[in-house]
Amino acid sequence: MTSEYLQTVELDKAKKIVEELFTNFYTTKIEKINIERAHGRVLAENVYSPIDLPPFDRATRDGFAVKASDTFGANEENPVKLKCIENIEAGYIPKNTITEGHCARISTGALIPSGSDAVVMVEFTEKKNNDILIYKSVYPGQYIAKKGSDIKKGELLLKKNTILSPDKIGALSAVGIKEIPVYSKPKIAVISTGNELIELSENLKKGKIFDVNSYSIAASIEECGAKAINLGIVKDNYEDIKNMILKGLKVADIVVISGGTSAGKGDIVAEVIDDMGEVILHGIAMKPGKPTIIGKINSKIIIGLPGYPVSALIVFRVLIAPILCKITKAFKLKEKIVRLPISQRFHSTRGRLEFALVSIENNKAVPILKDSGAIASLAMSDGYIEIPKNVEIIEKNEKVEVKIF
Amino acid sequence: MTSEYLQTVELDKAKKIVEELFTNFYTTKIEKINIERAHGRVLAENVYSPIDLPPFDRATRDGFAVKASDTFGANEENPVKLKCIENIEAGYIPKNTITEGHCARISTGALIPSGSDAVVMVEFTEKKNNDILIYKSVYPGQYIAKKGSDIKKGELLLKKNTILSPDKIGALSAVGIKEIPVYSKPKIAVISTGNELIELSENLKKGKIFDVNSYSIAASIEECGAKAINLGIVKDNYEDIKNMILKGLKVADIVVISGGTSAGKGDIVAEVIDDMGEVILHGIAMKPGKPTIIGKINSKIIIGLPGYPVSALIVFRVLIAPILCKITKAFKLKEKIVRLPISQRFHSTRGRLEFALVSIENNKAVPILKDSGAIASLAMSDGYIEIPKNVEIIEKNEKVEVKIF
Missing domain, CATH: 3.90.105.10 (Molybdopterin biosynthesis moea protein, domain 2)
Structure with a gap:
């Protein structure tokens, strides 16, 4: 393997490759979880x-459980008089059977006593001494939810x-x-490579910088409804990278490794993947994001992202997130798009699809003119714009589509 | 307190009351959490x-760290010859100072050695014996990200x-x-009342039904980015309800209690709230959802929902979720609305704002014609429609707005 990229492919083709790979090599698993x-x-x-x-015949109104036939002909002028033999609250089992001339007080949700086939709403009844006056006829089944009817x-x-x-x-x-x-949520191992990287818990020493990609990529993975397993930082050498990838393959379905920024780094990852399995794609015609690697090792997927945080995030978002959200099903990728005029003339790279971070200010898309190594751009950005390959200049106030982060 | 509702209020007014209550009585708290x-x-x-x-002057390209003045005038025809004294990888501290006529191999991200003020990209250099030929002039600061520049x-x-x-x-x-x-996420205690209710882990006994609201309301709370604390089921009596509310007030910022279906139940909750604090609203002119209670106890908010699962869910969704999502800020209420023709003539209750569950079939909104006690409607529904107070009939194929669950 040389230090040159394999033939770079267009983003659309890369997307197809990734989609096919995920479709063929990611198998959904099932788990049982508590309803809470x-x-x-x-x-x-x-x-x-x-x-x-319902698990039993159930009153759907507060009132009196009756034999419907006992109520036939009852009206405001000619109430029917019934003897109340019980008060049935929801949750309790009636003790008695309703026979002709009898009824039971019943609450919504309570079990209909045997012998009864209807409920008269309490509004159409009156208690008189020890009797209940029924002022309305009901038909059999009225205000009863039959067992299994739902x-x-x-x-x-x-x-x-x-x-x-x-x-x-x-x-x-x-x-x-x-x-x-x-x-089950797809499990994705996240690895950052780079001799210059240190963990957030470490003291910053000269020449070192804090690891960013472990955290930003893990958050992107969670955003898609998958589970990120952050394996942390690995040094830029063949053996360490190989061992860390092996560890990732053991605990996860997919491994995402972002390159350090040191020279030839992308190549070590490609070399390791090539030796362990297959490099399917190395190099995408996009800016940032060119050194992206897609590979597989046995039946598992491995993705090599550029080391620069902005680049890694853009590639993940554009190339990986849509298919990841698709396989987790629950999560639609938040693809909120707003069309805004651009705040200033913007130059893009000739012949390469470009993604640029923008902030939104005064209803304009303001390009963040920092290179992809700059972190402030992450802090400032509200989203990104996509500039097609054949566009070199976007004139001030031209409308652009901002995809919101 | 009588068993009658206090004066029912319109939904819009109820929304305003809830919004004011949350604004005045919910105080955001702050917590520190791990970045992961x-x-x-x-x-x-x-x-x-x-x-x-960056925490140090940092190379932004692979190449050679030089004194820019050494390169002035260098071009393809007239390269400048420099002596390479060191190889500086990212993450390492240079050992030497660059003096006139010297340079150091440097990787992207590596610390710029003292004495150097520019980087020549590796593409414009050539190694010749022990020397490096520089084919391009660079200006001071070129390809260096200065400390603190980001x-x-x-x-x-x-x-x-x-x-x-x-x-x-x-x-x-x-x-x-x-x-x-x-x-911090607002903590919301969830309580279900009803003598007929049992936990999911219990065996179903005659006259009993499984508790639904604890689970569906807790899920709605989580959907809004708040934290649900499920306190489970309480029996329908004054003392038990009071003690459970006290427990809820202790562990949560807000207490949501859904009524059982037994007679007069809503009144016990209102009575308890009235004794412990203040009933602000009891009864909303909507269907389902009439027996809703809004109250406060000391500086905490308490909400009484109807017992029927569909009713409880609709009230929570329409009345509580919007303001809850607002106070958690992170979560926009998923207010996905589709306009579809209704599949059949639909009768609504005269003079009452009505909410009806619908499923979506063949691009039509199909009303689910079960009462709010029916659970199948929850399983079948895709969302709900809102029928204004003054509308009695929606004709077949009239367009309705379906709010997706």
């Missing part, structure tokens, strides 16, 4: 109701691939399902 | 950079209230900040 942590996850199996719902035992409650919004969480709890089968 | 968990949270303080960035120590890096997207996480890590001051 299931919000926003994706159901991995059809769920059938294990019970009838959902029958064995009936399909929720389809596989349903996103578990609060209402769906409600449906699952209603049938008593506490452990929910959902797709 | 900071994604999506909201910065609670201005953050100033504790270091210069961000100066003490400079404002990120403003208070910034949402911590991956790029902002990157900016914080670049200056070595590991513990991030963010707004």
